[in-house]
Amino acid sequence: MAEPIFPESEFRARLARLQGEMAKAGLDALLLTTAADIFYVTGFLTRFWESPARPWFLLAPGSGDPVAVIPSIGEHLMSQTWISDIRTWDAPNPCDDGVSLLSATIDELLGKAAVIGAPMGLETHLRMPLCDYLQVTKTIAPRRFADGTVVVQRTREVKSEAEIAKIRTICDIAHQTFEDISEIARAGHSMDAVFRDFQASLLGHGADWVSYVAGAASPGGYDDVISPATAAPLALGDVLMLDTGAVKDGYFCDFDRNFFVGPPSDAVRRTQAALWDATDDALSALRPGMRAFDAHRILSKGLEKRDVIPCGGRMGHGLGVTLTEWPSFTPLDNTELREGMVLTLEPSAFVEGKRFLVHEENIVLRADGPELLTQRAPREARII
Amino acid sequence: MAEPIFPESEFRARLARLQGEMAKAGLDALLLTTAADIFYVTGFLTRFWESPARPWFLLAPGSGDPVAVIPSIGEHLMSQTWISDIRTWDAPNPCDDGVSLLSATIDELLGKAAVIGAPMGLETHLRMPLCDYLQVTKTIAPRRFADGTVVVQRTREVKSEAEIAKIRTICDIAHQTFEDISEIARAGHSMDAVFRDFQASLLGHGADWVSYVAGAASPGGYDDVISPATAAPLALGDVLMLDTGAVKDGYFCDFDRNFFVGPPSDAVRRTQAALWDATDDALSALRPGMRAFDAHRILSKGLEKRDVIPCGGRMGHGLGVTLTEWPSFTPLDNTELREGMVLTLEPSAFVEGKRFLVHEENIVLRADGPELLTQRAPREARII
Numbered sequence: 001m002a003e004p005i006f007p008e009s010e011f012r013a014r015l016a017r018l019q020g021e022m023a024k025a026g027l028d029a030l031l032l033t034t035a036a037d038i039f040y041v042t043g044f045l046t047r048f049w050e051s052p053a054r055p056w057f058l059l060a061p062g063s064g065d066p067v068a069v070i071p072s073i074g075e076h077l078m079s080q081t082w083i084s085d086i087r088t089w090d091a092p093n094p095c096d097d098g099v100s101l102l103s104a105t106i107d108e109l110l111g112k113a114a115v116i117g118a119p120m121g122l123e124t125h126l127r128m129p130l131c132d133y134l135q136v137t138k139t140i141a142p143r144r145f146a147d148g149t150v151v152v153q154r155t156r157e158v159k160s161e162a163e164i165a166k167i168r169t170i171c172d173i174a175h176q177t178f179e180d181i182s183e184i185a186r187a188g189h190s191m192d193a194v195f196r197d198f199q200a201s202l203l204g205h206g207a208d209w210v211s212y213v214a215g216a217a218s219p220g221g222y223d224d225v226i227s228p229a230t231a232a233p234l235a236l237g238d239v240l241m242l243d244t245g246a247v248k249d250g251y252f253c254d255f256d257r258n259f260f261v262g263p264p265s266d267a268v269r270r271t272q273a274a275l276w277d278a279t280d281d282a283l284s285a286l287r288p289g290m291r292a293f294d295a296h297r298i299l300s301k302g303l304e305k306r307d308v309i310p311c312g313g314r315m316g317h318g319l320g321v322t323l324t325e326w327p328s329f330t331p332l333d334n335t336e337l338r339e340g341m342v343l344t345l346e347p348s349a350f351v352e353g354k355r356f357l358v359h360e361e362n363i364v365l366r367a368d369g370p371e372l373l374t375q376r377a378p379r380e381a382r383i384i
Numbered sequence: 385m386a387e388p389i390f391p392e393s394e395f396r397a398r399l400a401r402l403q404g405e406m407a408k409a410g411l412d413a414l415l416l417t418t419a420a421d422i423f424y425v426t427g428f429l430t431r432f433w434e435s436p437a438r439p440w441f442l443l444a445p446g447s448g449d450p451v452a453v454i455p456s457i458g459e460h461l462m463s464q465t466w467i468s469d470i471r472t473w474d475a476p477n478p479c480d481d482g483v484s485l486l487s488a489t490i491d492e493l494l495g496k497a498a499v500i501g502a503p504m505g506l507e508t509h510l511r512m513p514l515c516d517y518l519q520v521t522k523t524i525a526p527r528r529f530a531d532g533t534v535v536v537q538r539t540r541e542v543k544s545e546a547e548i549a550k551i552r553t554i555c556d557i558a559h560q561t562f563e564d565i566s567e568i569a570r571a572g573h574s575m576d577a578v579f580r581d582f583q584a585s586l587l588g589h590g591a592d593w594v595s596y597v598a599g600a601a602s603p604g605g606y607d608d609v610i611s612p613a614t615a616a617p618l619a620l621g622d623v624l625m626l627d628t629g630a631v632k633d634g635y636f637c638d639f640d641r642n643f644f645v646g647p648p649s650d651a652v653r654r655t656q657a658a659l660w661d662a663t664d665d666a667l668s669a670l671r672p673g674m675r676a677f678d679a680h681r682i683l684s685k686g687l688e689k690r691d692v693i694p695c696g697g698r699m700g701h702g703l704g705v706t707l708t709e710w711p712s713f714t715p716l717d718n719t720e721l722r723e724g725m726v727l728t729l730e731p732s733a734f735v736e737g738k739r740f741l742v743h744e745e746n747i748v749l750r751a752d753g754p755e756l757l758t759q760r761a762p763r764e765a766r767i768i
Contacts, residue, residue: 003614036436048610050596050629051708052420053507053701073697076608090696092712094506120514122478123437130504131531133514147515192592199593200584208576208612209583212434213593224460226432228592230387245434312474313457317437324435328476 117148212245221355275359278302501532596629605739659743662686
């Protein structure tokens with residue numbers, strides 16, 4: 001029997017918050033279909049979501065306990081969570097892959113006028129076949145689906161102390177791994193070996209698994225931050241960036257570190273310092289009640305006033321049961337920043353031309369400002 | 385610059401097959417949104433899909449080259465693939481996250497009567513916000529979307545020799561890791577340490593990353609095959625199962641191995657032998673032209689004739705750019721088995737009651753029957 005990651009009270013508190021948001025949004029229930037949303041409400045944690053074969057459903061009513069409508073292969077694991085109403089079918093079934101069981105469950109639990117929220121807005125997707133969704137829509141009429149993104153977003157965005165502790169733990173694991181950089185990377189090592197050793201080191205320090213690694217190494221900054229490793233060897237003059245979303249108990253860290261392979265150019269050093277200082281600005285200035293675009297503005301202005309050019313794209317985001325969560329620090333995101341949000345600060349800036357650098361820290365927003373969850377990077381990036 | 389995983393000719397051959405299937409299905413284009421489908425056509429490989437923040441689109445017309453409509457953060461990496469028409473927007477944008485750019489691209493490339501296939505059937509999902517999909521549907525009218533699952537399924541199911549070589553490579557890496565089991569697992573080790581060491585060993589043997597690990601250890605078989613690790617120590621009498629979907633160059637293996645912690649009971653030994661023998665039946669009997677349900681029947685009958693009771697659920701599936709692919713070896717799946725399909729044989733059977741064992745091998749189906757991609761497990765599982 002697996003030890004539960006959180007006590008039942010943690011999940012009941014989440015459900016109560018979801019139900020409060022449902023009431024405000026005029027929704028009678030929520031239909032959840034993704035690994036993150038279902039884990040968040042139930043504690044059901046498995047890497048089996050890697051298989052696209054089967055849909056999984058959790059129906060959370062506006063009052064009362066959630067009902068899991070899932071493939072029978074998951075029954076044993078779900079029965080170890082706090083969820084007691086578990087309905088299963090033998091999936092995958094090419095004739096009816098849970099459609100009639102989900103429809104019957106909705107029919108049983110919700111009145112004819114019910115409006116069921118499902119996350120269908122920004123940064124969401126419905127993890128079930130679209131044809132099946134359309135079929136369920138017909139079967140459950142006159143009940144109807146509506147966008148439930150705001151309900152899930154506003155609930156998941158604000159973390160409990162138990163969640164914050166989990167994120168701090170995985171941040172510590174990644175910090176210890178970055179401290180071992182001299183065992184992972186030195187001039188002459190190929191980048192794919194660096195990536196492999198980095199992941200193995202994260203595991204060795206206690207990560208359950210490593211869902212995300214990216215990195216780059218080239219002179220004067222890098223061209224992108226999402227590439228997989230190449231066989232190219234690290235060379236003197238490279239800036240090496242490693243970024244990880246490692247996982248412990250279902251919670252992610254998401255931060256990078258830059259390392260210099262030999263002494264950096266003045267331009268690289270100056271850009272790195274500006275990124276660090278702009279992050280410091282945000283660590284001082286960010287407060288609950290500001291908007292996501294304020295965080296973007298603070299970081300952008302922080303770079304500009306140190307005479308480096310900010311890159312486009314977002315400069316931070318939420319973090320928790322997925323690698324990135326709402327909100328996004330862009331000029332357009334007006335999400336209110338609230339106490340208890342776990343966020344990344346991720347300014348990026350060009351180095352004299354097209355290459356760039358990114359610097360990232362993870363924080364929790366407290367009433368009096370950010371509290372670091374990562375151990376702050378040194379202002380001068382380490383030379384390896 | 386990353387080395388391409390395949391030459392352009394490989395991708396052009398895939399596109400030609402997709403376009404042949406589109407013609408048969410009466411589709412004028414395909415809209416692809418998932419990591420696997422976009423990697424399959426373009427070679428665009430990144431772990432950045434772990435972030436749910438941004439949708440990515442590939443529009444593959446019935447003739448001519450595909451067009452990528454993607455977040456600008458992916459432009460550099462996509463520009464290293466064979467795709468030349470790349471259109472980007474600065475995502476995430478809460479006002480318009482690619483909707484108008486995708487709509488304009490469709491408007492430019494496809495006539496008013498066009499029918500655009502998108503995978504929306506069994507074992508698929510649309511990886512974009514549902515609200516955005518519905519908006520695009522309105523914007524591009526009278527063009528319309530239709531289910532394109534069969535086009536993608538029939539194309540991806542049959543692997544090229546280059547793909548088969550990739551899958552064999554990652555199967556070899558996992559095989560070497562299982563050979564090191566005595567370094568990974570022994571009585572007294574906790575299961576979470578076993579899981580971590582197993583993943584680190586896969587990386588050490590050359591896996592790029594480890595997308596899937598599951599396992600279990602208990603006496604007389606296990607209760608499920610999708611659980612994460614617990615802190616429980618391995619104990620004498622346990623059956624240890626480890627299952628992995630490790631990845632090399634974007635291609636998965638998917639197989640497990642059973643190990644006995646000390647000598648097994650007669651019932652466990654007999655069940656394990658029956659699983660091995662039933663797998664041998666399938667290795668002898670499977671032929672192109674059979675149906676997926678025939679594979680299920682061969683494996684089930686193979687177990688029954690050795691006096692063990694098969695478990696419910698599927699007994700194998702496709703394998704390639706995702707951990708599991710069409711078809712599924714269930715009694716209901718009538719997909720034709722074709723030469724070049726890469727498949728898992730995965731019988732499972734009860735051990736005297738509710739616990740069970742699973743045995744899994746990976747094959748490619750040739751004209752004259754299965755060719756193993758895994759190195760065949762020994763008939764007697766190893767005692768550790």
